[in-house]
Amino acid sequence: MSPKTDWNAWHEDYEDPSSLLSERLRVVQRHIDDWLDETAPAAVSVMSSCAGDGRDLLEVLEARSDAGRVTATLLEADPRNAGRAAEHISRLGLSHVEVRCADAGMSDAYAGTVPSDLVLLCGIFGNVDDEDVHNTISSATQFCANDSLLIWTRHRRTPDLTPRIRAWFSDHGFAEEDFVAPEHSIYSVGVHRFLGDPTPLRRGQRLFTFTR
Template sequence: MATEIIYMVKDWFEWHDLYKNEPKLQQRLQIVQEYISYSLNLPEPGLIRVVSVCAGDGRDLLGTLSNHPRAKDVYARLVELNPHLVERGQQTIESLGLTKQIEFINGDATLSSNYLGAVPADIVIVCGVFGNLADEAELNRLLANLSFLSKQGAFVIWTRGHSNGIPHSETVRKFFREYGFEEVNFKLTATGDMGVGIHRYLGESLAAPKEQQFFAFTGVPSKAR
């Protein structure tokens, strides 16, 4: 039975350092990057728009672009509240020579205003978010609002940890179907306690509202899952 691991970290910058030695995070990242690469391979030649919600230091997208043949086609906006993570991400963007294509916003990823001009996107990354919502009602609110971020046919890549033997990712998969998304693939990490999914949006693209809160992020780093 999988059990929730409580990480004794103080902030999200410190939490991201757990990628150095935490197997389930390393395995999660590998699957996420696999799905991002898959999503980049499918569009016709031309611009590919990407948005990342609660992007951290952007290692999932930026790590994929570091050796992907379509990196120069990507125009992305990453939104993250922690300034230290944004700074680290910006340094990576500079090292990749993608400063004219990748925009890193130091702001609140829950607010629609931080996505204006960047959506609807071809790829939407919402990793490390669903486990930091208060309840299923809040999950439903976010899933409903993904229609503002996603163009018709867009890929949405997401993660959800399991805790105390509860397969929370199965709830996420069920709700995605109810909001007009088709599952493309789903995998569990080898540790068995982290689900990674990729869905495709089948609904119509909707104009993003200028001022709206898409969801409330209530998690704390020491209990992240």
């Protein structure tokens, strides 16, 4: 984990509903909510990598009466964030949602959780180098079930990597369903559907390392 960024304090911007981070969160949550509508009433699985306090998924589940059909694993390295996610889960009584305090940069962290029907890679691609972004996208075929949805985020600071990210997803069997990139901000949210068959999880692989 980065020695420079306090990833617990990073969440403070979420307390301001007018912040751009809150705006980005609402975009991600709208897609999660739409996906739950689309998949109802089936039992579905979710994997969130570098989940933070998990509010993107947990706040959506909180507002739904069918949260019980969702099995989820949140992978998060910072024990303070993992702890807040666990408290939230416990408050909601979601017995099929777990938090693993683990290094999601290692493929072993995903054992038993993938392939999933919804994969969240939010807040990763802006904090790792380009090669690790590519590496993670190549490995996403191990995370995703056939016809699953993958939601990712990345800033568009110059040089904007998002055109290459979108091409890399396409190269690996993903079809783009949405790309939200508002003019008033540098955030972006990508939504891709995995059209291929999952590849087996390769243990012992380093996928990414946070640089910030």
